[in-house]
Amino acid sequence: MTLLVVSNVGKAYRTYRSEWQRMARWFYMPIKATEEHWVLKHISFSLGAGEAIGLVGQNGAGKSTLLKMITGTLQPSEGKVQVNGRIAAILELGMGFNPELTGRQNVYHAAGLMGFNVGEINGAIDDIEAFAEIGEYFDHAVRTYSSGMQMRVAFSVATAFRPEILIIDEALSVGDSYFQHKSFGRIKEYQKAGTTLLIVSHDRGSIQALCSRAILLDxxxxxxxxxxxxxMDYYNAIIAQKENSVVEVNTLADGGRQTKSGSGKASIESVTLYNTEGAPVEYIAVGEDVCLTIKVKINVQLPELVVGYVIKDRLGQDVFGTNTHHLKCVRTDLQEGESLSYEFRFPAALGVGSYSVAVALHATDSHIADNYEWRDLALLFNVVNMSKGSFVGLAWIPPTVECK
Structure with a gap:
């Protein structure tokens, strides 16, 4: 079942010579605006029951404007938004809470605006208070709350009744780690029950952990x-993209899509994983000592080169990453035509599964500053358990145990 359909939606902000002309436009009179600025144009997508979509993009891409049109707080200038179900949305911190009212009073007000009657709210108020976990502050004025406390109450009331569509706009980034874990638990519980999720976040981990699909606005x-x-790989490349940079997406032999970006001032010639005998490997044992070798070609004279890598799990979530800046191994004054070989040695203390390696060549501590080349899926390898005891998870962290 399709719960949300966004068809060719656009939003323009227009300036008129007078307020009378603006009012005349409300009645479809042919009045031309003196200025017209389109924030969104030709936006189309749909959401099915139980689907989870991440909406990503840089600041100013139009994400918040799109969410406001979906929730009905803003009308599109063109196109249509069709919603087939109840929406619960946390678009701004506090959900319009009145700072002079208590948390409890604001819950009744907010839930009432969401369409619930007093009897329904009475039946849920104890659960809302318990989930928020702010103690006696629940009956104190909201103006005395920290931003994290406001977020706790806002999320608790927005999710007190399972919605067909749940929309969250960066709100959970305000909360503490404990409440974030608790909130994600409720979100996943609702997902399993059929709630459709639309989440805006710059957090790659959140998008990849919760969503089966992502939309990039630019x-x-x-x-x-x-x-x-x-x-998210493409988004990462867009962020690092500079005037002389290019972004390429290539299809690999296994059907995977590899994103490559950078100015080309330096390039990755090869990425290989070797065992202790110096043989290239695709399968390694849990805890086995390996050497990740990255060969680099310098294409123009460079004042500095930093080489980094990130190991990712099969969902694309970061497992471990570092670079030569943090390892105190930065090369400077490099000449055109030079070739370098970097060897990163480490024990593969990883859980059983498939992994990928992304590699970056850049200046300073981050590829955002001057991205020579960033390549996702530069290497794929598998970890198998050949000699260790049974365990689960992404990391092999063998403990000792003592019972007293």
């Missing part, structure tokens, strides 16, 4: 819609 239009890992 310049007010959708430029990518697909698997979260692929979209």
């Amino acid at each position: 310049g007010g239009t959708i430029i990518k819609d697909g698997p979260p890992e692929e979209v």
